[in-house]
Amino acid sequence: MASICFYFQVHQPLRLRHYTVFDKDNHYFDDYKNAFICRKVANKCYLPANRLLLDLIRRLDGRFKVAYSLTGVLLEQLQLYAPEVMSTFDALAETGCVEFLAETYYHSLSFLYSRDEFLEQVNKHTETIASLFGQKPRVFRNTELIYNNDLARLIESMGQFDAIISEGADHILGYRSPNFVYRPQNCSKLKLLLKNYALSDDIAFRFSNRAWSEWPLTAEKFARWISNVNGNGYVVNLFMDYETLGEHQWKDTGIFDFMGRLPYEILKHPDNNFKTPSEIVACYEPVGTVDVPHLISWADTERDLSAWLGNAMQSNAIYELYRLEKKIKTASDDKILTDWRRLQTSDHFYYMCTKYFADGDVHKYFNPYGSPYDSYINFMNVLDNLHNRCSGGAAGAVSRELSQSKNQHDLQTVN
């Protein structure tokens, strides 16, 4: 039998406004653009997709199930700019067929730079989900499915999670299939769910590609592929961005019709069913351990961190950001802390990626900046201002690090 596990990642970053070295105020984010994009995506994706899935759950009498990971930065924006989306998520939560996963509240790379900060963000996220949807997440997924053995250990030691999710990358699995439950290396209780990237990407990336030999992808065809798994695994993890539905794959590609048909086609086969990640974990025991000493992610063909940390600007920006942690936390000013955390969202570093600059492909689509250089300059200007705030300096004292540090000393002695 094959259990199908759908998990959708739902996230929108808080984009920075154009911020020059001459700007002195503490307002860093582009409220207009963020509201505009949030409402646009709500109308194209979140609302119609939520309605469709809710409808499927009701029509199939609870035999269709899905999981979501909603980031904290997204939830804040939905509450502000598209509250009607929140009520459809509420309705989904009430069906009992929807599971919400845990992640870092700010969709950050904090695991790589600060364990303390990472744990605080995970706790903040699980508390938010519990208070909004009445369920405490039992399964963890890290930003961009970034994963290694250490992360699994850390998550197990938190004591509140049954499983962790990652990418079923070929180079970690070798001949093995992602269609089983595994155990992370060095863990005794935690289970590992791996994305079936081939089948997931058929929907997420290839669905509307006319150059693809399997185009057009019908629900019948896809259900057949799923049923082929029978005998060679018992779970198919279909993990993707929620924006696949209506935003990455537009409505006129037929993606909603596909999703509307798919559960029926899959359930035609008596051995198939839908399960949430927690149900999978409860149902199946690990068939082996998976050893991931080096960091992996679900991004690009490399499945590594190069999309966020691939060049000198990216490493520098994120290093400088986390270097402020102590200062930020001793300043004990909520506004400053929130601003600092909002700067941790991984998208800010993704915008600085020069890897695919040449081809202008998928990276460009998500990038509000004309070039990775512009995004780095903007980010560093903001960070400089934030730095001054938590140093107790006047917000206007810019570039002091570079030129005379005389000012800085003066200000510090005043403190």
Added chain:
Amino acid sequence: MGDVMRVFMLGWEFPPFISGGLGTACYGLTKAMDQLGIKVTFVLPALIRSEYVTHVKLLTPASMMSAGRLMKFGELKNVTFHAINSLLQPYSTPDVYQRQIEETLRLKQQNRGAAVSFVGGVDYSRDMAAEVRRYAAVAVELARNEVFDVVHAHDWMTYPAGIAVAAMSKKPLIVHVHSTEFDRSGEHVNQMIYDVERQGMHAAAKVIAVSYFTRSIIIGRYGVSGEKVEVVHNGVERSSNGGWSLDETGIKKDEKIVLFLGRITMQKGPEYFLAAAKKVLEVMDNVKFVMAGSGDMMHRAVEMAAGLGIGHKVLFTGFLRGEDVQKIYKMADLFVMPSVSEPFGIVPLEALDNDVPVIISKQSGVSEVLRHALKVDFWDVNEIANKIVAVLKYAPLKMTLRSYGNFEVRRLSWKDSAAKCLRIYEEALAAAYC
């Protein structure tokens, strides 16, 4: 027409006498054509002095015609040169020409009886328009003795010559637009020059624009049909400079250098450079701004720097050549080109080739081919200053721009440009004979 393409090229200055991008482009393109095996007859205006030429007496009235065959230029096997004695110079204007001709005549009168420094007793025309026509007539006489398949003319002063040679030889004309009167003069165009440009573009079988930016001006302002306007971006000549040594510059290590290099004219936006410098100095102290070049706005720029109270932070070097250019690149932390209207702009490529990161205006053709450059609107002084500060302040930014930019420049070769020109010649010929 044989296998080998033969071009009658009406071009401009060659090393070591290069005053700007037009000469650099003509040289780079011709050199690459030579390597592709294209036969080029290169005709250029020059004040011919006897030490540089071996004379070729043309069978024409000496009072009107005079041309010299320059000695072979170094390594170029497939190129022959002809200099036509003329006062025409790149970037010249009717006013400048007027001053020049008066100066020349005065000199001549002084030297009467002494050794004549010019070849042949040339009578230069009294005004620029007439000189352009005289140049055309000499070019036609010269062309009578040459065998070629196409005529290729660079920028407006050679267009009448191109039209005349094409008409005489019944070969297709290709005009190559490196800049237009709108770039050089903004909205205050000289009607005579505009007319000459327009005539040349309309008479041509194909028009080559150095960028899409220029192509749209050619179509929009000169009414040329889009089908015949092709874009051939410029390349860059890789310099073989050695290592990086700061000692020889005599500049303090902690002092940053921001460089403007180019003609100091309206087109290049020197006032935006200075206004941005003023803003940078509001937040940084250890910076110097170097303006290398000369031009008709030089004095205004000096006054403006003083007026802004940043005179002590701005250095004017005057026009730089060869080794001095290399030296200034070695000193510079950043190159800024805030051009108001720049058909292409080769200098940023040279800067990157010399490991200097660049800020270029979006109103430039070169921004079409460069990704690893910071781009700004020329009028956005705040943003120019913002980016200057960022490059000086954040080493990783400078490093990334420099290494990726340098790598990117390696892909822009004159050979590709020459190959594109060859394809355009072939199309023009195919159209002419079908």
